[in-house]
Amino acid sequence: MADTGQKTKKPAAKKPADLTKLSIEELLEGLNQTIQKMDDSSVSLEETFQLYELGMKAVKEAGSRIDEVEKKIRILGGEEEA
16 A cells, blocks of 8 residues: 555635624624534644634724724714724
């Protein structure tokens, strides 16, 4: 049997979408999926760290977007901030 030099690994995770192009709902759904993947005991420690990093980026982006919406609501409601 010839060794082709290829190792059998799990397929690489999909490249994450540009978080700035996702809606708040999509960010939160993606975050939920990331958490579920992290809870999977078959996920390697290295992949867990990658998922954590992706999750933290999604949290930061979602938080920023929610802050923007909250500011717009305050302005529309007459509570304009300087």
